[in-house]
Amino acid sequence: MNEPLLNIQGLNIRFGDKQVVHDVTFDVSAGEKIALVGESGSGKSVIALSMLKLIAGASIAGQIVLDGVDLVAMSERDLSAVRGRDISVIFQEPMTALNPLYTVGEQIAEVYRVKHGLGARQAWGKAVERLAETDIPDPARRARAYPHQLSGGQRQRAMIAMALASEPRVLLADEPTTALDVTLRVQILALLDQLQRKRNMAVLLITHDLNLVRRFAQRVIVLQAGRIVEVGEVSEVFTAPRHTYTQKLLDSIPVRDVIEVTAGQEQPEVVLDARGVSVSYRLSATTLREVFKPRHFSATQDISLVLRRGRTLGIIGESGSGKSTLAQAVLGLLPFQGNITIAGSTWHAARQQGFEALKALRRKIQVVFQDPYASLSPRMSVQRVVGEALSFHEPSLSTQVVRERVLTVLGEVGLTETLFPNLLERYPHEFSGGQRQRIAIARALITHPDILVLDEPTSALDVTIQRQVLSLLQALQKRLGISFLLITHDMDVVHAMAHDVIVMKDGSSVEYGSVLDVMRSPQHDYTRKLIQSSEVNAKDIALISTEEDTARESVFLRVA
Numbered sequence: 001m002n003e004p005l006l007n008i009q010g011l012n013i014r015f016g017d018k019q020v021v022h023d024v025t026f027d028v029s030a031g032e033k034i035a036l037v038g039e040s041g042s043g044k045s046v047i048a049l050s051m052l053k054l055i056a057g058a059s060i061a062g063q064i065v066l067d068g069v070d071l072v073a074m075s076e077r078d079l080s081a082v083r084g085r086d087i088s089v090i091f092q093e094p095m096t097a098l099n100p101l102y103t104v105g106e107q108i109a110e111v112y113r114v115k116h117g118l119g120a121r122q123a124w125g126k127a128v129e130r131l132a133e134t135d136i137p138d139p140a141r142r143a144r145a146y147p148h149q150l151s152g153g154q155r156q157r158a159m160i161a162m163a164l165a166s167e168p169r170v171l172l173a174d175e176p177t178t179a180l181d182v183t184l185r186v187q188i189l190a191l192l193d194q195l196q197r198k199r200n201m202a203v204l205l206i207t208h209d210l211n212l213v214r215r216f217a218q219r220v221i222v223l224q225a226g227r228i229v230e231v232g233e234v235s236e237v238f239t240a241p242r243h244t245y246t247q248k249l250l251d252s253i254p255v256r257d258v259i260e261v262t263a264g265q266e267q268p269e270v271v272l273d274a275r276g277v278s279v280s281y282r283l284s285a286t287t288l289r290e291v292f293k294p295r296h297f298s299a300t301q302d303i304s305l306v307l308r309r310g311r312t313l314g315i316i317g318e319s320g321s322g323k324s325t326l327a328q329a330v331l332g333l334l335p336f337q338g339n340i341t342i343a344g345s346t347w348h349a350a351r352q353q354g355f356e357a358l359k360a361l362r363r364k365i366q367v368v369f370q371d372p373y374a375s376l377s378p379r380m381s382v383q384r385v386v387g388e389a390l391s392f393h394e395p396s397l398s399t400q401v402v403r404e405r406v407l408t409v410l411g412e413v414g415l416t417e418t419l420f421p422n423l424l425e426r427y428p429h430e431f432s433g434g435q436r437q438r439i440a441i442a443r444a445l446i447t448h449p450d451i452l453v454l455d456e457p458t459s460a461l462d463v464t465i466q467r468q469v470l471s472l473l474q475a476l477q478k479r480l481g482i483s484f485l486l487i488t489h490d491m492d493v494v495h496a497m498a499h500d501v502i503v504m505k506d507g508s509s510v511e512y513g514s515v516l517d518v519m520r521s522p523q524h525d526y527t528r529k530l531i532q533s534s535e536v537n538a539k540d541i542a543l544i545s546t547e548e549d550t551a552r553e554s555v556f557l558r559v560a
């Protein structure tokens with residue numbers, strides 16, 4: 001490696017009286033890819049964002065030296081020149097990082113205007129070009145879209161395009177592929193790897209995704225409670241971890257634990273039957289002709305599926321494949337063509353019968369969203385969050401009965417007043433990410449539904465917490481006989497949880513069958529592509545890089 005481009009010495013970070021980072025020391029060379037790994041609260045993002053003083057209220061001690069200049073000692077004015085020019089950031093959640101009032105193209109073009117001095121037309125052309133590099137479909141049209149008009153994966157790619165627009169020497173990638181599916185992860189990592197080698201750019205990857213670290217990084221730094229517990233080459237740390245915490249992280253792969261239905265065994269009753277479900281949207285008019293002859297986008301086309309009691313049906317596909325749209329149609333949140341029957345009732349019939357029929361049908365199907373922090377109201381206590389559905393569906397219940405039922409369902413998900421004194425009076429921000437997701441699951445279970453729609457229920461969680469939540473869901477299914485409709489882009493989660501799977505591409509179902517049959521013998525090329533991408537990530541691999549930067553190539557070897 002060359003002389004360190006970035007050198008961190010004795011970094012300590014405090015918030016008031018609480019110290020969250022303890023004497024952290026490491027360096028990053030030009031052209032090097034380092035991963036900071038650890039669970040939520042380990043200090044990964046705090047360390048990275050402190051380099052640009054982007055953490056409000058933080059007291060920083062130590063040195064963060066870039067090319068011989070200490071960033072900690074820099075004035076705000078001088079540091080603003082470093083931000084986005086020498087050091088750029090890919091933030092974890094693009095929906096909050098992108099400005100909702102401007103199109104993504106305008107936001108990327110702004111970087112070229114401010115940092116590179118380009119004119120408006122040139123800057124716009126560069127923005128479209130950068131979006132195209134991220135393999136976003138129809139980049140010229142997507143550039144004119146607002147963040148809310150893009151899927152989660154498309155927003156993440158726009159965020160990556162914006163970060164790379166400044167051509168930084170150091171890229172801080174804070175969970176850059178959290179919202180992406182396995183094939184897109186490989187594409188984005190290949191893009192980052194290509195640009196990193198082309199520009200000799202240093203990359204500091206902040207992540208809890210160990211597969212991502214295996215695939216991308218050269219060195220790994222393992223953090224626990226703000227302290228470095230292990231440092232080394234990826235191949236060494238992943239094959240022979242020395243610290244017990246590292247061993248715990250590496251032993252957190254989801255494990256399949258479902259009740260299998262053997263041949264000849266009587267099939268459980270059908271709780272969800274969807275036939276010919278299609279959803280289309282009217283596109284915004286871009287010409288006068290389209291005002292009078294509007295265009296429509298078909299999000300799903302003629303999807304049929306069956307979900308039985310006590311079983312899990314996985315819906316998998318890339319961003320924009322229509323899986324979340326299908327889930328919203330099943331939940332009765334979108335107009336659709338076709339027919340959806342839930343425990344003997346249909347949405348079409350319920351709407352004709354009126355409010356009470358709709359209310360009864362909604363009670364049978366509930367949803368657990370991807371991000372519990374966003375889906376739980378910060379102004380409501382745990383008792384109000386979990387018990388809110390009871391006040392709607394059973395308004396005659398007394399306060400004491402509601403309290404008892406809330407405590408019972410919280411106990412079902414592993415949250416008790418013994419472990420958490422004053423549990424019902426606490427607020428969501430007082431819990432960890434995994435605990436908040438347990439509260440979200442309890443909120444969905446309070447009405448005793450037949451079906452839970454799980455929309456990426458673990459993608460925002462650390463690997464150890466992910467395994468805990470999946471184990472909880474598996475146990476609840478066995479105990480309560482509840483059915484799950486699982487929307488995900490994670491093949492490991494599908495393999496661990498699902499009995500059957502639908503593979504979706506461009507709004508259509510390209511493969512449907514038993515999870516084990518589909519994964520062992522996929523019939524469609526797209527399914528094989530998904531499985532192969534997952535297998536690349538799932539292998540225990542070592543990353544070998546040559547000494548010369550100009551000839552550096554990543555070679556992945558299966559070691560187990």
